[in-house]
Amino acid sequence: MYSAAVSTQERLIESTRELLWDRGYMGTSPKAILERSGAGQGSMYHHFKGKPDLALAAIRRTAEEMRATAQAVLSGPGTPYERIEAYLRRERDVLRGCPVGRLTMDPDVIASDALRAPVDATIDWLREQLAQLVEEGKEQGQFARALDAEEIAATVLATVQGGYVLARASGSPAAFDTAVRGLLTLLRPAS
Amino acid sequence: MYSAAVSTQERLIESTRELLWDRGYMGTSPKAILERSGAGQGSMYHHFKGKPDLALAAIRRTAEEMRATAQAVLSGPGTPYERIEAYLRRERDVLRGCPVGRLTMDPDVIASDALRAPVDATIDWLREQLAQLVEEGKEQGQFARALDAEEIAATVLATVQGGYVLARASGSPAAFDTAVRGLLTLLRPAS
DNA sequence: GTCTATAACAAGATAGAC
DNA sequence: GTCTATCTTGTTATAGAC
Numbered sequence: 001m002y003s004a005a006v007s008t009q010e011r012l013i014e015s016t017r018e019l020l021w022d023r024g025y026m027g028t029s030p031k032a033i034l035e036r037s038g039a040g041q042g043s044m045y046h047h048f049k050g051k052p053d054l055a056l057a058a059i060r061r062t063a064e065e066m067r068a069t070a071q072a073v074l075s076g077p078g079t080p081y082e083r084i085e086a087y088l089r090r091e092r093d094v095l096r097g098c099p100v101g102r103l104t105m106d107p108d109v110i111a112s113d114a115l116r117a118p119v120d121a122t123i124d125w126l127r128e129q130l131a132q133l134v135e136e137g138k139e140q141g142q143f144a145r146a147l148d149a150e151e152i153a154a155t156v157l158a159t160v161q162g163g164y165v166l167a168r169a170s171g172s173p174a175a176f177d178t179a180v181r182g183l184l185t186l187l188r189p190a191s
Numbered sequence: 192m193y194s195a196a197v198s199t200q201e202r203l204i205e206s207t208r209e210l211l212w213d214r215g216y217m218g219t220s221p222k223a224i225l226e227r228s229g230a231g232q233g234s235m236y237h238h239f240k241g242k243p244d245l246a247l248a249a250i251r252r253t254a255e256e257m258r259a260t261a262q263a264v265l266s267g268p269g270t271p272y273e274r275i276e277a278y279l280r281r282e283r284d285v286l287r288g289c290p291v292g293r294l295t296m297d298p299d300v301i302a303s304d305a306l307r308a309p310v311d312a313t314i315d316w317l318r319e320q321l322a323q324l325v326e327e328g329k330e331q332g333q334f335a336r337a338l339d340a341e342e343i344a345a346t347v348l349a350t351v352q353g354g355y356v357l358a359r360a361s362g363s364p365a366a367f368d369t370a371v372r373g374l375l376t377l378l379r380p381a382s
Numbered sequence: 383g384t385c386t387a388t389a390a391c392a393a394g395a396t397a398g399a400c
Numbered sequence: 401g402t403c404t405a406t407c408t409t410g411t412t413a414t415a416g417a418c
Binding site: 199230231232233234237238 | 383384385386387
């Protein structure tokens with residue numbers, strides 16, 4: 001078989017991903033997942049133990065995807081500054097928010113070690129990648145010696161995550177871009 | 192009467208504020224509000240039209256309180272840089288998140304102009320205050336002329352809001368402080 | 383103003399037929 | 401593997417007594 005139809009299990013995971021992104025864990029009901037995926041009650045409980053189990057599969061996939069997307073930009077061409085800039089300016093569905101970061105505002109996700117783990121791991125990985133870039137930039141003389149790579153990496157990530165908050169509050173993606181431009185000005189090498 | 196007992200209406204609003212902070216709009220049920228406040232079904236629907244109406248009262252009060260708290264620090268003593276630092280370093284219940292900012296992740300809040308308005312207004316006001324401080328710092332020669340006050344203000348706010356995300360993801364307030372230290376290094380006057 | 387009763391509907395899951 | 405009951409509990413509100 002060269003081209004199999006997408007499985008019910010697959011549709012369940014993808015539907016859950018979309019709903020988690022838009023409505024969070026609390027706001028995502030099994031009923032809504034079933035409606036969106038076109039699956040029946042029985043299918044869902046056959047493939048998954050329940051809502052948390054299905055959500056875990058969805059979150060893991062979203063986390064992996066985010067990692068791949070970031071990887072592509074961060075390990076792309078250019079100087080460390082340019083690659084950080086590319087990460088900050090990459091196309092985003094700003095008003096929809098970060099599919100990973102938004103989960104931190106879900107009490108049920110934070111309360112569950114299993115559900116929080118992929119979120120934590122993704123953000124931690126991103127921080128390491130950014131810190132390594134900053135370190136490189138310091139070695140190349142592009143960034144000041146006085147900068148702490150771990151700190152700057154956290155600031156970059158926080159600006160992105162916070163940019164989503166500002167944008168959603170104002171109802172416009174512009175606020176995200178403004179915050180990013182501010183950070184880039186502060187980071188820009190003197191050269 | 193010099194000291195009246197706290198009214199039922201008051202207890203309803205305060206209970207709603209606590210629950211909104213911890214569990215968001217979706218996660219806050221009228222039932223939970225009633226249990227926490229000790230009020231009955233009838234009292235709630237006597238004083239408020241329903242959940243959105245009560246939430247609006249709660250959100251407005253939280254927004255006002257946040258403004259007052261920020262005001263105290265931002266218009267306190269010190270140079271512009273020192274006052275921004277004081278804002279960034281002020282005591283926060285980091286793992287609990289921002290009681291105003293977290294509402295932007297609630298689809299029902301964002302979808303309602305009435306509920307989003309106080310959130311938007313508070314963040315906008317904060318941005319203006321910070322921008323004014325940056326402008327002052329530029330005039331006093333403390334910040335570089337090249338800085339755009341609006342942009343830097345957005346970056347400062349985003350770092351705070353994003354700091355909460357990093358902290359909740361890792362389960363530790365340390366991530367918030369790390370991001371703030373990074374930003375302060377970037378902002379610090381050469382002097 | 384506050385209470386209890388009631389209700390219509392959604393959430394989350396199980397049972398068992400097909 | 402998928403489907404349709406069925407079940408328990410929670411959500412959000414209304415009605416009407418006190």
